[in-house]
Each structure stands twice: as structure tokens, then as C-alpha cells.
Amino acid sequence: MEPLNITKDIIQRQIKERNTLQFERRYHVIDPFIKRLGLECELEGHSGCVNCLEWNEKGDLLASGSDDQHAILWDPFSCKKLLTMHTGHTANIFTVKFLPHSNDRTLITGAADSKVHVHDLTVKETVHMFGEHTNRVKRIAAAPMWPNTFWSAAEDGTVRQYDLRESSKRSQVLVDLTEYCGQHVEAKCLAINPQNNNYLAVGASGPFVRVYDIRMIHNHRKAAKQSSIPGLHTFCDRYKSVPDGAVQYYVAGHLPVKQPDYNNRLRVLVATYVAFNPDGTELLVNMGGEQVYLFDLTNKQKPYTFLLPKKCHSSTGELLSVCIICGI
Structure with a gap:
């Protein structure tokens, strides 16, 4: 050096x-x-593997989730355990998240029991339980711009959106990857751009990382709902939940070509973690079974077009294609 x-x-x-x-x-x-x-200190309190950690907005509190189905709130600078509560989950907790602008009062957890729970830490109670996912919940994301809204990614291939102001207390599917990637796709991670909370990055099984514009998805669905005629459903009404231009794909340039070789060696490519840098100009991706990649979101290269396999031909026999933004 x-x-x-x-x-x-x-x-x-x-x-x-x-x-x-x-x-x-x-x-x-x-x-x-x-x-x-x-080593500054060790925080002891869980009786099972610790799977997730999350800082609050101020950076003075730390929450942890574990296989013991408990969440613990820590003061890491004085090495003290402030609060322990059972989350009501019946399986391993994989993700914890403070709800923005809740004065560190609201903590959200997701677990292997396919459930998402919302907890009030001041009274140590679970105030909302959501059970619409059908497989393990791997990651929760929240955004300061929407203090009552958060998202979850699960291994059922869906990303769901929650609004605690809704009286029905039910979530809605924001993105269903099974529509595009098959029934076996699993959503593993997601993150909100800290500078523009309208952009959501999603990592799943496969080499591609997707960045969605949430506004375009909602506007598309609202327009489709207003223009739909009762009893009449077109192909687009039923299947096109994500409109053109609402998503960008990022992938290391060599991975689409090498993916068949990885599959033959049973070496699965899975994006296990995604994170934006503080100013939202870069996206860090941990590609499980491969490498860690950093994508520049501001200086995008010219998209490349990859032909899909023959099994993806349309009903008319026309070969479909997909445009990929290569970060490397």
C-alpha cells in the first residue's frame, strides 16, 4: 500500500x-x-442462535431476534439488556425491524412460522399478527417516508405490503415473483432506498436483483381497477401486476452465462442480502454461493438483452427477451 x-x-x-x-x-x-x-463486550441473553440484529434510528439501541423465539432490546454501549419479550412466534425469528417514527416503541418480527408480528415494546405485547405468507419470512423493510407502512419478503416468492392504518389489518401482495420466475422462486431479502423511499430492492433465488418503483406499481393497479368492467377480465388485468418500467434488473455480467453450470454442480445462486449505501447511489448484494457485488445505480451501463430458454416461448411461438442492467 x-x-x-x-x-x-x-x-x-x-x-x-x-x-x-x-x-x-x-x-x-x-x-x-x-x-x-x-472485542468491546459480549451481549448474553438468548438461548438459541441469534439470526438478526437491527439498530434504531438514533443508533443507540439494538434489537435482536433468535431461534428461541424471543426478541431482546439492548443498550450496546453499556452492554445492558433492557427488555426481553416472547414474540408469539412458533419458529425461528429471521428478521427484526423498528418501525420509523414510533419513538422506538414498535418492533416488527418475521419468522419461519410464516408469520409477521408487530409488537408494542412499552407494554411487551404483540398488537398485530399477519399470517398471509405461506413460507418462511426472511426480511422486513421499513421507510421513514411511510411511518405506518412496512414490507416483508418470504420464501413463498412474494413481497407483501402492510399498512397499520387499514381497518382490515390485512396485507397485500406488492410483488409476486412466482408470476415471472416459477412456483419455486423464493424471496430472500429486501431494502428501501434511504434517499428515495419509493425504490425497493428485492433479492431472490437466482442471480438477478430487482429494484422496483413502488409508485408505479400502485398507480398501475389503481388505474386498472378503475378501468375494469365487472365480469370482464383481460390477460393484463389478471397477470400484469408489475407494469413496464416499474422494475430494473441488476446482475454481474458473467452470472447469466454461468448459471446453467452452477445448476449442474448444485451450486445455487441466491441473493441473500441487499443494502443501499446512505445516499442511495449504490447497491450492495451478497450473492450466496458466489461473491459480493457493488452496483453503481447512477452510472448505468447500456442494457444487454438475453434470450430466454425455449420453454419461455409465448403462446404464439414468439421468443421473449429480457433486458438486464449489468453493473459489472
Whole structure:
């Protein structure tokens, strides 16, 4: 590694905006800093594997979920356990999330029992239970712009949206991946863009990561509902829940070509984690069974077109295609 000259780098950062990201990466992860890292403390309280952690908005509280079906609230800076509650789940908890603008009062959990539960931490009670998913719930996402709304991704291949203001207390399917990827697809993770809460990234089984514009999906469904005639349903009314232009695909350029080889070796490609950077310009993807990728969302490359397999031919025999935004 070349010697650091922080004075020179600060000047370059001021006069060249494109050097900002390089400066941050260089001085946040350097050898002297790494060598100073050490174990601060251990937080003990769960009786099963800890599967998920989540910070509150201020960054002074930490929530954890475990195979023991309990959620624990911690003060990690004083290494204290503040609250323990049974969540009402009957299987392993895979995801926990604070609801924004709830003053850290509302915690949401998702578990292997296919349920999503909403808890009031001040009274240690489960106030809402949602059971529409039909397979394990792997991730919960929330957005500051919508303090009463959150989303869940599950291994039934669907992403559901919840609005706690709805009197019916039922969720709706926002995205159904089984319509496009087959009945065996599993949604594994999701994240909301922190700068523009209208964009939702979804990772699932397969090499592609999808970023949806939630506004376009809702507007499309509202328009379709208003224009539909009772008793008359067209192909588009029934099946086209995600309109054209509402989703962009991101994939490492070599993965679509290599996917058959991975399948032959029983090495499944699954996006197990997705996260936006703080300014929403980059998307980090952990591709289970492969590598970790960082996609630049602002400088997109020209889309490539991949022909789908023969089994995906339309009823007229016309070969369908899909446009992919390659990040690498």
C-alpha cells in the first residue's frame, strides 16, 4: 500500500467531487484502524442462535431476534439488556425491524412460522399478527417516508405490503415473483432506498436483483381497477401486476452465462442480502454461493438483452427477451 498523505487527499476531495467516495473508503478502512479493533463486550441473553440484529434510528439501541423465539432490546454501549419479550412466534425469528417514527416503541418480527408480528415494546405485547405468507419470512423493510407502512419478503416468492392504518389489518401482495420466475422462486431479502423511499430492492433465488418503483406499481393497479368492467377480465388485468418500467434488473455480467453450470454442480445462486449505501447511489448484494457485488445505480451501463430458454416461448411461438442492467 502506498504511503498516505491525508493533507493532499483532503485538498483533492475538496476540488474534485469524484474523489469523495475514494477518500471515504481509504480512510475508514486502513491498517492502523483495523489493528486497533478489539472485542468491546459480549451481549448474553438468548438461548438459541441469534439470526438478526437491527439498530434504531438514533443508533443507540439494538434489537435482536433468535431461534428461541424471543426478541431482546439492548443498550450496546453499556452492554445492558433492557427488555426481553416472547414474540408469539412458533419458529425461528429471521428478521427484526423498528418501525420509523414510533419513538422506538414498535418492533416488527418475521419468522419461519410464516408469520409477521408487530409488537408494542412499552407494554411487551404483540398488537398485530399477519399470517398471509405461506413460507418462511426472511426480511422486513421499513421507510421513514411511510411511518405506518412496512414490507416483508418470504420464501413463498412474494413481497407483501402492510399498512397499520387499514381497518382490515390485512396485507397485500406488492410483488409476486412466482408470476415471472416459477412456483419455486423464493424471496430472500429486501431494502428501501434511504434517499428515495419509493425504490425497493428485492433479492431472490437466482442471480438477478430487482429494484422496483413502488409508485408505479400502485398507480398501475389503481388505474386498472378503475378501468375494469365487472365480469370482464383481460390477460393484463389478471397477470400484469408489475407494469413496464416499474422494475430494473441488476446482475454481474458473467452470472447469466454461468448459471446453467452452477445448476449442474448444485451450486445455487441466491441473493441473500441487499443494502443501499446512505445516499442511495449504490447497491450492495451478497450473492450466496458466489461473491459480493457493488452496483453503481447512477452510472448505468447500456442494457444487454438475453434470450430466454425455449420453454419461455409465448403462446404464439414468439421468443421473449429480457433486458438486464449489468453493473459489472
